[in-house]
Amino acid sequence: xxxxxxxxxxxxxxxxxxxxxxxxxxxxxxxxxxxxxxxxxxxxxxxxxxxxxxxxxxxxxxxxxxxxxxxxxxxxxxxxxxxxxxxxxxxxxxxxxxxxxxxxxxxxxxxxxxxxxxxxxxxxxxxxxxxxxxxxxxxxxxxxxxxxxxxxxxxxxxxxxxxxxxxxxxxxxxxxxxxxxxxxxxxxxxxxxxxxxxxxxxxxxxxxxxxxxxxxxxxxxxxxxxxxxxxxxxxxxxxx
Amino acid sequence: xxxxxxxxxxxxxxxxxxxxxxxxxxxxxxxxxxxxxxxxxxxxxxxxxxxxxxxxxxxxxxxxxxxxxxxxxxxxxxxxxxxxxxxxxxxxxxxxxxxxxxxxxxxxxxxxxxxxxxxxxxxxxxxxxxxxxxxxxxxxxxxxxxxxxxxxxxxxxxxxxxxxxxxxxxxxxxxxxxxxxxxxxxxxxxxxxxxxxxxxxxxxxxxxxxxxxxxxxxxxxxxxxxxxxxxxxxxxxxxxxxxxxxxxxxxxxxxxxxxxxxxxxxxxxxxxxxxxxxxxxxxxxxxxxxxxxxxxxxxxxxxxxxxxxxxxxxxxxxxxxxxxxxxxxxxxxxxxxxxxxxxxxxxxxxxxxxxxxxxxxxxxxxxxxxxxxxxxxxxxxxxxxxxxxxxxxxxxxxxxxxxxxxxxxxxxxxxxxxxxxxxxxxxxxxxxxxxxxxxxxxxxxxxxxxxxxxxxxxxxxxxxxxxxxxxxxxxxxxxxxxxxxxxxxxxxxxxxxxxxxxxxxxxxxxxxxxxxxxxxxxxxxxxxxxxxxxxxxxxxxxxxxxxxxxxxxxxxxxxxxxxxxxxxxxxxxxxxxxxxxxxxxxxxxxxxxxxxxxxxxxxxxxxxxxxxxxxxxxxxxxxxxxxxxxxxxxxxxxxxxxxxxxxxxxxxxxxxxxxxxxxxxxxxxxxxxxxxxxxxxxxx
Numbered sequence: 001x002x003x004x005x006x007x008x009x010x011x012x013x014x015x016x017x018x019x020x021x022x023x024x025x026x027x028x029x030x031x032x033x034x035x036x037x038x039x040x041x042x043x044x045x046x047x048x049x050x051x052x053x054x055x056x057x058x059x060x061x062x063x064x065x066x067x068x069x070x071x072x073x074x075x076x077x078x079x080x081x082x083x084x085x086x087x088x089x090x091x092x093x094x095x096x097x098x099x100x101x102x103x104x105x106x107x108x109x110x111x112x113x114x115x116x117x118x119x120x121x122x123x124x125x126x127x128x129x130x131x132x133x134x135x136x137x138x139x140x141x142x143x144x145x146x147x148x149x150x151x152x153x154x155x156x157x158x159x160x161x162x163x164x165x166x167x168x169x170x171x172x173x174x175x176x177x178x179x180x181x182x183x184x185x186x187x188x189x190x191x192x193x194x195x196x197x198x199x200x201x202x203x204x205x206x207x208x209x210x211x212x213x214x215x216x217x218x219x220x221x222x223x224x225x226x227x228x229x230x231x232x233x234x235x236x237x238x239x240x
Numbered sequence: 241x242x243x244x245x246x247x248x249x250x251x252x253x254x255x256x257x258x259x260x261x262x263x264x265x266x267x268x269x270x271x272x273x274x275x276x277x278x279x280x281x282x283x284x285x286x287x288x289x290x291x292x293x294x295x296x297x298x299x300x301x302x303x304x305x306x307x308x309x310x311x312x313x314x315x316x317x318x319x320x321x322x323x324x325x326x327x328x329x330x331x332x333x334x335x336x337x338x339x340x341x342x343x344x345x346x347x348x349x350x351x352x353x354x355x356x357x358x359x360x361x362x363x364x365x366x367x368x369x370x371x372x373x374x375x376x377x378x379x380x381x382x383x384x385x386x387x388x389x390x391x392x393x394x395x396x397x398x399x400x401x402x403x404x405x406x407x408x409x410x411x412x413x414x415x416x417x418x419x420x421x422x423x424x425x426x427x428x429x430x431x432x433x434x435x436x437x438x439x440x441x442x443x444x445x446x447x448x449x450x451x452x453x454x455x456x457x458x459x460x461x462x463x464x465x466x467x468x469x470x471x472x473x474x475x476x477x478x479x480x481x482x483x484x485x486x487x488x489x490x491x492x493x494x495x496x497x498x499x500x501x502x503x504x505x506x507x508x509x510x511x512x513x514x515x516x517x518x519x520x521x522x523x524x525x526x527x528x529x530x531x532x533x534x535x536x537x538x539x540x541x542x543x544x545x546x547x548x549x550x551x552x553x554x555x556x557x558x559x560x561x562x563x564x565x566x567x568x569x570x571x572x573x574x575x576x577x578x579x580x581x582x583x584x585x586x587x588x589x590x591x592x593x594x595x596x597x598x599x600x601x602x603x604x605x606x607x608x609x610x611x612x613x614x615x616x617x618x619x620x621x622x623x624x625x626x627x628x629x630x631x632x633x634x635x636x637x638x639x640x641x642x643x644x645x646x647x648x649x650x651x652x653x654x655x656x657x658x659x660x661x662x663x664x665x666x667x668x669x670x671x672x673x674x675x676x677x678x679x680x681x682x683x684x685x686x687x688x689x690x691x692x693x694x695x696x697x698x699x700x701x702x703x704x705x706x707x708x709x710x711x712x713x714x715x716x717x718x719x720x721x722x723x724x725x726x727x728x729x730x731x732x733x734x735x736x737x738x739x740x741x742x743x744x745x746x747x748x749x750x751x752x753x754x755x756x757x758x759x760x761x762x763x764x765x766x767x768x769x770x771x772x773x774x775x776x777x778x779x780x781x782x783x784x785x786x787x788x789x790x791x792x793x794x795x796x797x798x799x800x801x802x803x804x805x806x807x808x809x810x811x812x813x814x815x816x817x818x819x820x821x822x823x824x825x826x827x828x829x830x831x832x833x834x835x836x837x838x839x840x841x842x843x844x845x846x847x848x849x850x851x852x853x854x855x856x857x858x859x860x861x862x863x864x865x866x867x868x869x870x871x872x873x874x875x876x877x878x879x880x881x882x883x884x885x886x887x888x889x890x891x892x893x894x895x896x897x898x899x900x901x902x903x904x905x906x907x908x909x910x911x912x913x914x915x916x917x918x919x920x921x922x923x924x
Contacts, residue, residue, distance in 0.1 A: 048458045049458070050457055050458065070462070071460070073458055073459060073460040074460045076458065078455070080451055080454045080455055080458075082451025082452075084451045084452045084453075084454055084455030084456075085450075085452065086256060086452055087450065088255075088259040088260060089252070089255070093252075093255070097248065097252045098455075101245065101248060101249075101456075101459040101461050102459055102460065103460060145455070
């Protein structure tokens with residue numbers, strides 16, 4: 001379960017996120033939409049305890065980001081837009097490293113890493129330096145890294161950014177799989193097609209505020225538009 | 241702290257570092273291969289250059305020499321001698337001669353003949369010509385003397401009643417240690433710095449640029465454990481680099497290449513115990529560099545930006561690093577306290593084989609303290625999210641300089657930001673350096689007067705009035721309560737003798753230059769009432785207004801906007817003392833810092849610059865009165881120059897009374913709003 005409870009983040013007199021409240025229950029995929037600079041990444045970073053909120057709070061699996069930041073991190077898989085792979089480590093070394101930091105016991109880590117390598121089909125390049133991998137290969141390694149510790153909640157910041165259709169499809173299938181396993185998934189994106197394909201519910205954020213929320217049908221009804229892209233533009237323009 | 245996490249981070253960072261070609265190049269390849277090759281190459285070039293100088297004869301133009309003298313010089317194969325009718329030093333400019341020798345007519349009474357050798361000290365061949373000619377002329381003079389003695393039937397020893405000779409008892413090893421001690425410490429220090437430089441950037445700004453830091457910080461590992469792992473990595477690379485450099489260099493020297501080519505007879509070896517000690521002492525140095533480099537580099541958002549941020553650190557290291565090479569510098573207590581410099585001089589003393597235990601302990605202790613402070617700085621930097629993620633998008637860095645100035649002019653602020661206040665002080669410092677000194681040299685006392693008003697007072701007032709600030713708040717122009725003034729006066733009356741005491745204590749470690757004291761006494765001595773009035777205006781009233789406007793006005797008010805009382809007061813006092821240090825002498829630093837502390841503390845609490853103006857006046861006027869009234873000095877100072885106990889006791893009573901009377905204010909500011917106008921309550 002992911003919960004935002006009136007979360008705000010100010011930089012001086014600029015409100016990056018303002019009074020954001022939303023819930024993502026287990027087994028649901030929630031898409032967070034917004035223009036560049038709308039506050040999506042800031043909100044996700046606050047949830048991942050990378051940034052301290054100015055007001056309000058949020059929680060992951062019942063752990064509050066203010067009082068239990070380490071427990072939040074233990075229960076959250078976070079995939080940043082930048083992927084965050086070490087160029088001079090191989091995928092296998094990288095997974096071992098993060099497995100260690102996530103607290104997976106030494107006697108279980110090796111097996112878990114091999115499971116991930118097998119699940120995401122990394123075997124052919126598991127011992128090649130990450131700096132020499134293609135974008136699609138790197139994204140698969142990144143996702144393997146994010147769910148290595150099998151967290152109940154997942155946050156994916158623009159997971160298909162820069163990927164071709166084939167690589168994107170791997171991500172879609174992965175998200176479907178974790179939903180089926182009862183994980184709460186919150187992802188941000190600019191791709192309306194993947195929202196339509198994956199999301200159970202959608203939240204639209206503009207100027208740091210959540211200006212619309214609901215299923216795709218509810219969003220379309222609310223805006224009076226025929227497709228999600230038009231509905232998004234309509235809602236964001238109205239909020240401006 | 242979970243050491244298991246620290247170990248994991250350390251192991252991973254070391255693995256990545258060892259796969260980084262740039263770091264490997266600096267850490268391994270440079271010292272092991274390139275460095276010895278470079279040393280041998282330089283040494284060979286020097287030998288070749290020296291041989292070419294020694295093998296080719298130097299050309300000398302000689303005028304006024306007797307036939308025998310000319311023949312003596314002409315017969316030397318190292319010289320190519322040409323006779324000239326008159327000396328022509330212009331030949332040195334045109335390259336017609338390497339030296340020009342003029343024999344004056346012999347004095348028949350003294351039977352002595354003056355010989356002048358013209359040469360060009362900026363040319364190697366000319367310097368060599370002077371060396372050879374002078375040597376040959378001395379030999380010729382000796383032979384003339386010998387003939388004269390023989391003619392008189394006197395022994396040769398008659399002309400040398402005292403045969404002076406010297407011989408050094410230093411062994412070749414010790415001389416080698418002495419020579420090594422001069423240039424090895426700077427090299428070790430720069431290599432330690434370079435060893436920390438690239439890994440520190442790669443592990444912080446590099447991680448940010450690649451987006452890995454964000455991922456790393458989402459693991460359930462506290463930031464301090466991540467910092468510790470990274471810090472240990474940078475420290476290890478810095479130490480390894482320095483160690484390999486030292487070993488590689490010693491092996492190069494001990495390979496015998498210098499003896500083989502007869503470049504030197506010195507024995508460049510360092511006893512094992514000394515080498516071990518030097519390596520041990522490099523540890524606090526490596527810790528210091530690693531922590532500072534990490535703390536600075538983590539503020540940058542990219543590798544390139546981090547390099548720019550760290551460049552000033554490299555420059556700041558250069559000056560203290562070369563302390564061991566400055567003639568006459570020894571490991572005294574003040575030198576031991578110089579960051580980096582103290583340990584560098586200690587290295588030299590160790591290699592030279594003579595170390596004073598007291599200053600050595602102080603040097604090591606001070607370096608450990610600096611290293612701990614640097615570590616705290618690094619840990620603090622990692623704990624700040626704006627440092628890790630660069631703050632809000634669309635930040636100030638994105639705006640051009642013109643836009644930023646426009647935005648600054650258009651803003652409405654109670655008082656300046658600390659950076660803006662410091663910018664004014666920096667500007668005033670530069671003005672004083674470039675114009676103030678010139679004014680004082682040309683205009684003497686009137687120049688000092690003009691410099692104070694035009695280069696300190698006026699810029700502060702212009703800054704406060706023309707900037708987007710409230711002038712009265714920026715200059716703390718608030719009428720003080722009578723009680724505040726009384727407290728300020730008592731605090732200064734009590735504080736002045738303590739300042740003298742500090743100056744006296746400082747004098748136990750630092751020599752007070754006699755010239756400075758004389759100049760100071762001359763400046764402050766008033767022999768007529770008119771002169772006394774002028775001195776009060778020049779020395780007491782003028783700085784009390786002009787310096788206060790800058791340091792307790794703009795600077796303290798600006799610092800107080802964002803810093804705690806302690807930091808603002810100490811920071812302003814340090815800048816105040818440094819300002820006096822720059823243009824006068826080191827001995828005034830501690831007393832001036834003390835006075836700066838007192839005045840800033842009083843202004844912070846009374847919120848009135850007039851209080852510190854009164855204090856500054858009391859301090860400076862006291863100096864004028866004391867120097868002029870010599871009888872009064874005897875009552876206050878003892879024979880050693882230290883203030884008498886009774887004077888200190890009275891001053892302590894005044895100080896305590898003043899502090900008791902001083903109205904206190906809460907730490908909620910001068911009525912300044914620390915947040916920008918329009919900021920929401922939640923953000924403040």
